[in-house]
Amino acid sequence: MKCFLLIFLLISAFGELSGRSVHRAKKRQVDECEALNATPEECSAYWAGEKPPLLVVSLDGFRPDYLQRNVTVNGVEEPAALLLNRLSRCGVFSPTGMTPVFPSLTFPNHYSIVTGLYPESHGIVANSFYDPDLNASFSLSSPQQTNPTWWIGDPLWYNVKRQGKISATCFWPGSDQTDPVRAPNYWLQYDDTVTYSERMRLVFDWLILPVSQRPNFVTVYLDEPDHTGHGESPDSPLVADQVRIVDQELQALFDNMEQVGILGCVDVIVLADHGMAPSPPGEKFLIMNDYVPNILNDARIYDGVFSTIRPKLDTEEEHDRIAGGLQCQDDNMRVYNKWDFPRRHHYANTNRIPNILVDMTVSWRAYAKSEWILRGNHGWDNLNNEMQAMFVAHGPSFKKNLQVRPFHNIDLYNLMCAMMEVDPSPNNGTWGALHHMLVSPPADPSPEPLTPISKLPFPADEATYNEHLMRKTCSLLTGSNTQSIDSTLNLTESATNAALQMHTPWGTPQTKDTTQIKTVISTDYVTAFDVVSGLPSWTSFTINQPRLTTAQPQWRLDVRLEETHASICDRFPDGIDSTWSVVPLFPFDTPSNSADVAVDTNAIEISKPFETYWNEFHAMLNRSVETNGETNVIVGPVRDSPSPGLFFVVSTCRSNGVALADCPVDQLDMQSFIMPTNVRYSRDCIKFTAFFNAHLASLPDVEHLTGIRFFPALPYGDKADILSRTPLASTLLVNPDPSTL
Incomplete structure (x- = not known):
């Protein structure tokens, strides 16, 4: 027609x-x-x-x-x-x-x-x-x-x-x-x-x-x-x-x-x-059949700038065989299980996406058996x-x-x-x-009311203190509780308010269920802790100078948790095997309160291979703080996902000398990450910079995945400004353009 x-x-x-x-x-x-x-x-x-x-x-x-x-x-x-x-x-x-x-x-x-x-x-x-x-x-x-x-x-x-x-x-x-x-x-x-x-x-x-x-x-x-x-x-x-x-x-x-x-x-x-x-003909391409013979017979493949592979034999062993044959063959080809694929791509949650994904460096292609000629192409990483x-x-x-x-x-x-x-x-x-x-935008909707999150207080007396020490323990907890050590957790009201103002400058991040989420407030960081699952929901801290990361803490009970509250020992009652490490969400030694790092509400488990990325990320964070000054970090686990992970929201102010809470939104610099902590494929051959670049995320990505509402005290228009930013809006920690790697 x-x-x-x-x-x-x-x-x-x-x-x-x-x-x-x-x-x-x-x-x-x-x-x-x-x-x-x-x-x-x-x-x-x-x-x-x-x-x-x-x-x-x-x-x-x-x-x-x-x-x-x-x-x-x-x-x-x-x-x-x-x-x-x-x-x-x-x-x-x-x-x-x-x-x-x-x-x-x-x-x-x-x-x-x-x-x-x-x-x-x-x-x-x-x-x-x-x-x-x-x-x-x-x-x-x-x-x-x-x-x-x-x-x-x-x-x-x-x-x-x-x-x-x-x-x-x-x-x-x-x-x-x-x-x-x-x-x-x-x-x-x-x-x-x-x-x-x-x-x-x-x-x-x-x-x-x-x-x-x-x-x-x-x-x-x-x-x-x-x-x-x-x-x-x-x-x-x-x-x-x-x-x-x-x-x-x-x-x-x-x-x-x-x-x-x-x-x-x-x-x-x-x-x-x-x-x-x-996509230059005759160069910058790989043939998957060279690494996995007969791959076309064994799987349904859509190949090229980005490939999806659906093994005909739908078993975990067959997926691992094919992906294992492709992984680490070339720095320009990265093989993922779809649940480990960068979350910012939103490319997993449908059966139309098979479990094996092959991501290529821009201008590179991967073909099943032979090249098909196009001098220009698209489909690569959208950043x-x-x-x-x-x-x-x-x-x-x-x-x-x-x-x-x-x-x-x-x-x-x-x-x-x-x-x-x-x-x-x-x-x-x-x-x-x-x-x-728009010249005449719609009126901003009414802001969602801020819901106070109950604070877990320090035990009021010695009897309550001893009662809290009756909480479940396990072999992970090798440190000792004494009242002199734990007393640093007992903050006055003014110290509590100062910590909240310092470490949550844009308001306490909001969670949907406040009945089981409680805040535990320390001098150097604030944590929202789920007392039912025993997991921290988030930890927020502000640092203004580089700090050394702490040695492996001698973990001990956080005496602010009650006897019935869950913690990491409920997840690992028999201890933890050699494939895992337990690390502190607030990971820095402090001059006066280093013992605060070692409480079990600050503990999170990560896979052993991810520990090198964890350490490098904090080294990168220290380098950024040295350049940019006062920096706020919110970190926490990604739950309810087939692939466990951690999120980071890192913010600083481009205006020198301006406190974070007073930073104009157009001067607020922020990068977010959602990092899988137990990657199935290619984890031994992805370089640090490529890993952090791949797992950049927008703030809406983090909010949707975690159910946490960040920057809750900002006016609606300022919050919308932050939510509208793509990862390309900031180079705070890493350059977001993959082609620069």
Whole structure:
């Protein structure tokens, strides 16, 4: 079906629009940005009491730096993207781009943009994959891709439609599924013979329909410059030629809107799904069959820049045989059990993702048996600079001349819902994360009330002290309790308040269940302890100078816990074997209170191989403190997961001499990590820097995984600012771009 064929009589619609007062005479020569704008008075007839229409244009594989590419016209070099550069100067622009979801592929990212969901949640986990529950395969060319069973979650066009508004899509992935209820009001079956000009003409025709038929939400997809980037390499001058073509098509749409007087009356987002990196033929690839003979016969494999392997014999031994044959064969190939895969990828929690994942350094590929040739590709770690996606926005709802830092593309869904006053479905984004882009953002929701966490006091008398010493012990506890040693835990009220102010400068982190979580407060750190499971929930401390890590503590009972409270001895009543180590969450020796480190509420178990990463992380933290000064660290275990781990949230203030609690949010520097502590594969060959880089996380990643709410005392807008940051926002401890390793 051709895009320019409509079921509406567009001539009459155009006539109706032209007769309105919204039609303006051609603008005089004015400032380049002013010419793109319109006043509410000029747009009021077109809007007819509705919010401005929202148009989203996807230019597949458009890297942010493509805006700097030039073409030669009549012997003169000029920017290839004249209009897009103009929009970037006049509207909202992310110079380093928008961060795609992992894997950085076309279908997963397009569907994440319109659902706000990660691929593990919306089901489109790659461009091609197998579902063992359906016993069927999904691919771009298969008729299966229109089956609604594959597509999970509520795409925005469905939210718009079911809430009484109108949606239209031209070739957006997922819009041509066969469920008429969930389909947009206007949509087309994908047809790559429909020209870009025809697609843009259709968009224009939709935008000038009578208001009762006009879409509130419109999307259109163009497959360049992705196609040329694959075939010729992203470094080819032919990419700039395609940038010029798509820019001119967009300019033609803007010219048409100007002719009928609606330029500046439509909100426009121009974005990409991902970037592109070189994949040089004949080099930078590995053949998996060289390491695991007959691997194609033994497993279902989707290979290339990122590989998934599903052994046909579904046993732990077979998984270990295949993964073991691949692990540590090359520094550019990392083999994971999916539950150990970096949590920031959100790539585990569905049967559509098999247990063995092969992650490659950017530009490297792993093939099952033989290379397949593409000069450019994508799908690698979404923090790679080359994988970032272009983002530009302009229109009456957007601020002018605003540059923004990188953000997660899943946060666009909530932004677009807010712009159209559409209620969002449950999603993985953060409400308010991108409201700073808007001229008139929705009011911040009421902050969640802070729930006080009960403090475990020091025993009030000797009888209570002795009663607390009756708690379960085990061979792990080799230290002795004496009242003189334990007395350092007995803080006055003023000392308690000082410790809380020092070590929890943005409020005490909040947990969902406060009935079994209690705080134990020491001079040098604060811990929230689960007295039922016997695990610390989190430990928070602030240091302002490098400190030596403590020697192996002589663990002893924390006498603030009552006799019925659980601790590490309830998990290891017979002691611990040689595959584990017990380490202190607050790990530093202190001049006056070193004994406080050795209480069992400060103890956590980690696998023996992880101990080297643990020690290196704290050495790295000390180096950072030496450079950056006062630093707050919140650390705790990751529970309720098939792969045990630890999280870290590390924060400092870029403004010298400003206390952490008083640090302006734009000066607050933070990096978060979620580290698996018992990695199944490749643990002996991943270097420290690569490990820490891989296991960076955003703050929402940590909050969602742990159920802990950090920075609870910050105003909602400041907290949303922090939640909107991708790992690319900070280099506090490690450089987040994997390509720099």
